[in-house]
Amino acid sequence: MRRILLPLLLYLPFSSQAQQFDGVMRPASAGYSEAWLPTVAKSSHAANLIELRNGDILCFWFSGSAEGSSDVAIVVSRLNRGSETWTAPLVIDHEPGYSYQNPVPFETPSGELWLLHTAQPQTVGQADAKVLLVKSKDHGHTWSKPAVLFAKSGAFDRNPILIRPDGAWLLPMYYTPTSAITTGAESHYSVVELSRNEGKTWTECRVPESNGLVQPSLVKQGNGYVAFFRSRFADHIYRATSPDGCTWTAPKPTPLANNNASIQALTLQDGHIAIVFDDAHVEPITGKPATGPRVPLDVAISSDGGLTWSNERVIEAGRRATEDPVAYAAHVKQSSEYDEYSYPSILQAKDGMLYAAFTWRRETIKVVRFAPEWVEELQRK
Numbered sequence: 001m002r003r004i005l006l007p008l009l010l011y012l013p014f015s016s017q018a019q020q021f022d023g024v025m026r027p028a029s030a031g032y033s034e035a036w037l038p039t040v041a042k043s044s045h046a047a048n049l050i051e052l053r054n055g056d057i058l059c060f061w062f063s064g065s066a067e068g069s070s071d072v073a074i075v076v077s078r079l080n081r082g083s084e085t086w087t088a089p090l091v092i093d094h095e096p097g098y099s100y101q102n103p104v105p106f107e108t109p110s111g112e113l114w115l116l117h118t119a120q121p122q123t124v125g126q127a128d129a130k131v132l133l134v135k136s137k138d139h140g141h142t143w144s145k146p147a148v149l150f151a152k153s154g155a156f157d158r159n160p161i162l163i164r165p166d167g168a169w170l171l172p173m174y175y176t177p178t179s180a181i182t183t184g185a186e187s188h189y190s191v192v193e194l195s196r197n198e199g200k201t202w203t204e205c206r207v208p209e210s211n212g213l214v215q216p217s218l219v220k221q222g223n224g225y226v227a228f229f230r231s232r233f234a235d236h237i238y239r240a241t242s243p244d245g246c247t248w249t250a251p252k253p254t255p256l257a258n259n260n261a262s263i264q265a266l267t268l269q270d271g272h273i274a275i276v277f278d279d280a281h282v283e284p285i286t287g288k289p290a291t292g293p294r295v296p297l298d299v300a301i302s303s304d305g306g307l308t309w310s311n312e313r314v315i316e317a318g319r320r321a322t323e324d325p326v327a328y329a330a331h332v333k334q335s336s337e338y339d340e341y342s343y344p345s346i347l348q349a350k351d352g353m354l355y356a357a358f359t360w361r362r363e364t365i366k367v368v369r370f371a372p373e374w375v376e377e378l379q380r381k
Contacts, residue, residue: 020036021036021037021038021039021363021364022035022036022038022085023035023036023037023038023077023085023086023087023088024084024085024086025079025084025085025086025367025369028368031370031371031373031374031377032368032369032370032374033368033369033370034366034367034368034369035085035086035366035367035368036360036364036365036366037059037077037086037089037364037365037366037367038077038086038088038089038364039063039089039363039364040063040075040088040089040091041063041064041065041071041073042064042065042066042363043063043064043065043066043067043072043362043363044061044062044063044359044360044362044363044364044365045061045062045063045067045101045342045343045359045362046061046062046101046102046103046158046262046343046359047059047060047061047343047344047345047357047358047359047365047367048060048061048102048103048104048105048160048345048357049105049345049346049347049355049357049367050105050106050107050160050347051347051349051350052107052113052139052140053107053111054081054139055081055082055350056078056079056080056081056139056140057078057079057347057349057355058076058077058078058079058105058140059076059077059078059079059086059345059357059365059367060074060075060076060092060103060104060105060115061074061075061103061357061359061365062074062075062100062101062102062103062117063075063089064099067099067101068099068120068122068123068125069099069122069123070096070097070098070099070122070123071094071096072094072099072100072101073091073092073093073094073100074091074092074093074094074100074103074115074117075089075090075091075092076089076090076092076103076140077089077090077365078140079367086367092115092134092143093115093117093132093134093143093146095119095146097121097122098119098120098121098122099119099120099121099122099123100117100118100119100132101117101118101119101120101129101156102117102118102156102157102158103115103116103117104116104117104157104158104159104160104161105140105160106160106161108198108199109163109167109198110198112135112136112137113135113136113137113139113140114133114134114135114199115133115134115135115136115143116131116132116133116149116157116171117131117132117134117157118130118131118132118155118156118157119131119132119146124179125178125179125180126154126156126176126178126179126180126181127153127154127176127177127178127179128153128154129153129154129155129156129176130148130150130151130152130153130155131148131149131150131155131156131157131173132146132147132148132149133146133147133148133149134146134147149199150173150193150202152175153177154175154176154177155173155175156173156174156175156176156214156215157171157172157173158172158174158215158217158262159172159215159216159217159218159264160172160218162218162219162220162225162245164244164245167196167198168194168195168196168245169194169195169196169198169199170192170193170194170218170225170245170246171192171193171194171195171202172190172191172192172193172215172216172217172218172227173190173191173192173193173216174188174189174190174191174214174215174216175188175189175190175191176188176214181232181260181289181291182232182260182289182290182291183289184289185212185232185289186211186212186232186288186289187211187212188211188212188213188214188232189206189207189210189211189212189213189214190206190207190210190213190214190215190216190227190229191204191205191206191207192204192205192207192216192218192227192242192245192246192248193205194245194246203246205245205246205247205248207227207240207248207250207251208248208249208250209250209251210229210240210250210251212231212232212233212289213229213230213231213232213238213251214229214230214232215229215230215262215263216228216229216240217229217263217264217265217275218245218265219265219266219267219273219306220267221241221267221271221273221305221306222305223243224241224242224243224244225241225242225243225244225245226239226240226241226242226265226273226305226306227239227240227241227242227248227251228254228263228265228275228306229251229263230258230260230261230262230263231253231258231260232260232289232290233260233285233286233287233288233289233290234258234259234260234281234282234285234289234290234291234292235253235257235258235281235282235285236253236254236255236256236257236258236281237253237254237256237257237258237263237275237277238251238252238253238254238258239251239252239253239254239306239307240252241305254306254307254309255308255309256275256277256279256300256309257277257278257279257280257281257292258277258278258281258292259278259280259281259282259291259292259293259294260289260290260291260292261277261278261291261292261294261342261343262342262343262344263275263276263277263344264276264344264345264346265306265346266346266347266348268301268348268372269348269352270372272301272302272303272372273301273302273305273306274299274300274301274346274348274354274372274375275299275300275301275302275306275309275346276297276298276299276315276344276345276346276356276358277297277298277300277344278292278293278294278295278296278297278298278341278342279296279297279298279312279314280292280293280294280295280296293339294339294340294341294342295316295317295318295339295340295341296314296315296316296317296318296341297314297315297316297341297342297344297358298312298313298314298315299312299313299315299346299354299356299375300312300313300375301372301375301376311375311376312375313374313375313377315341315344315356315358315368316341316358316360316366318339318341319339339361340359340361340362341358341359341360341361341366342358342359343358343359344356344357344358345357345358348372352371352372353369353370353371354369354370354371354372355367355368355369356368
């Protein structure tokens with residue numbers, strides 16, 4: 001695959017929020033700040049955050065004219081340590097004829113920065129996807145040429161790698177034998193790729209009974225691991241456990257809703273689990289692959305390994321909660337993606353503050369920052 005880095009033209013969005021697409025973290029309420037990141041193209045989606053050892057926070061996503069198109073590239077914005085302004089996005093990887101998706105950053109024990117992302121032929125769909133890898137030796141300022149990491153058709157990543165106490169790497173992945181997220185999606189399934197030699201070779205650990213359950217997000221809990229799954233059935237977030245990250249129980253539904261859209265979980269510094277997700281599912285629950293609204297976007301915290309969730313708060317309620325219903329309905333007829341807040345990433349920085357990044361109406365990536373206590377201040381339910 002030939003690598004060409006094209007400077008995408010700066011896109012000036014038509015949204016009423018356009019003047020805020022400047023990357024500045026601004027206080028929105030007590031203990032809560034937010035920023036809309038600068039854009040490079042019409043559509044932005046699927047953010048992932050990482051804090052580097054030097055204190056910089058990086059946000060990766062994919063951007064282009066539309067998901068699946070040939071011009072979709074992987075981009076990055078940086079919040080330098082001590083700064084309150086995210087930098088203008090830079091294109092990391094792009095290849096004409098392919099649509100790039102789902103960037104997943106990982107800082108190796110040696111300090112090298114890895115970025116995994118998917119590549120699929122334009123307009124074809126997910127069944128022919130593969131996972132590529134680019135590397136940086138200078139904290140993400142310059143990058144290597146891409147190499148194929150997983151060539152098996154339908155390979156997808158979405159959530160971060162964990163490192164076991166013995167040094168082994170655990171990479172959550174999933175496979176999509178069909179092209180769509182509904183038709184045939186009950187054949188999609190999840191795995192964890194295990195490497196004992198820092199990514200040189202991998203062993204596939206399949207999650208049993210995970211058909212229709214994808215995009216696993218792994219967290220460390222006690223002496224073992226917990227995984228949370230997106231459901232193609234748009235019913236619930238599912239949960240599985242493992243003693244070693246390779247041998248998994250069959251996933252079971254949690255009390256949290258899922259709309260067949262991405263989630264991400266994180267073990268906090270106090271040992272509790274935080275998760276960001278769209279609090280929506282289809283009604284009635286059908287038992288067949290489906291999709292639900294990608295709003296509202298919530299954060300929830302569990303103190304018992306994800307069995308129950310005692311604290312939950314809305315991050316993004318969407319226009320349907322704040323705008324005149326008639327005006328909202330008229331706009332939805334023009335753009336079905338208008339009220340989408342999805343594909344979240346969550347990070348706890350070294351100072352204890354939480355950052356969440358997510359797709360904001362497909363126009364840009366929004367980043368919010370708050371203390372864990374902010375989630376407990378107001379109970380949504």
